[in-house]
Amino acid sequence: MPDIIKMKGVHKTYRMGELRVNALNGIDFSVKKGEFVSIMGPSGSGKSTMLHMMGLLDDPTKGSIEIKGREVSKMDEDMKTRFRLRELGFVFQFYSLLPELNALENVFIPQMLMGKKNHELRKNALEVLGMLGLEHRTMNYPHQLSGGEQQRVSIARAIVNSPEILLADEPTAALDSKSAANVFNSIRQLNEKLGHTVIVITHEESLGAMADRGVWLKDGQITKEKNF
Ligand SMILES: Nc1ncnc2c1ncn2[C@@H]1O[C@H](COP(=O)(O)OP(=O)(O)O)[C@@H](O)[C@H]1O
C-alpha cells in the first residue's frame, strides 16, 4: 500500500510573546493507506499538534507534509478547507455535537456543506448511524444520549462524507472504560469494513494496542514505534 500521509523533518514552534515552545522537534512519520495507527505519550508531548498538522488545521514551522501525494504547504486556505471537508474526518474529546439538533440532524451537517440532496442526507446519515449501532437513537438529542453514544454520533458525523482519513484526538478520554472500549471497537470495525486510514490519539495503552501500529511521542519526538 502507498503512503497516504508523509511527514518529513516536521517542527512546530509556538510563539507566545518572548516565549517559544517547541511542540514538535523533527517528526518523520508515514502512514499507509488503510492503516490504523495510535499515537501515545504523556500530556504536552506534542500529540495534538502532530494530529493538527495531519488535519491541515495548522502549519508546520519547518519540514514537509504530504497527504495523498500533495504537499500541504503548496495548498491555499480554500484548497485546505475543501480537502478537510472531502478527505478528512475529525473526532475530538468533547463530541462537539449541536445540542439543538438530534443525532440524525447532527450527521446531516457535513453533507449539507457538500451540497448533498435531502433524500441523500437522510439515507447516508441513517446508514452510518446504523453502522455505529445507533439506529434506535437517531431522533434523540445529545442530552438524551450517554457519553459513549454521543461520541459514536460524532464518529458517524466524521465519516458520513466517506473521508479517506479519520483523525481522532483522545476520543475516549471523557468516557468510562467500558464505553471507551466500545468506541474504540467501533473505530476498529469501521477501519476494517470501510478501509479508512485512521489515526487516534489515546492515553490508554490497552486501547492503543487495538491499532495496527503504535507510535509514542515525548518532547515532540517519536521515541518508539511498535506493530501490534
Ligand atoms: N496553540 C498553542 N500555543 C502555544 N503553545 C501550545 C499551543 N498548542 C500546544 N502548545 C504547547 O505545545 C506543547 C505540545 O502540546 P500538545 O500538542 O497539545 O500536546 P499533547 O496533545 O501531547 O498533550 C505543549 O507544551 C503545549 O503547551
Ligand SMILES: [Mg+2]
Ligand atoms: Mg492533546
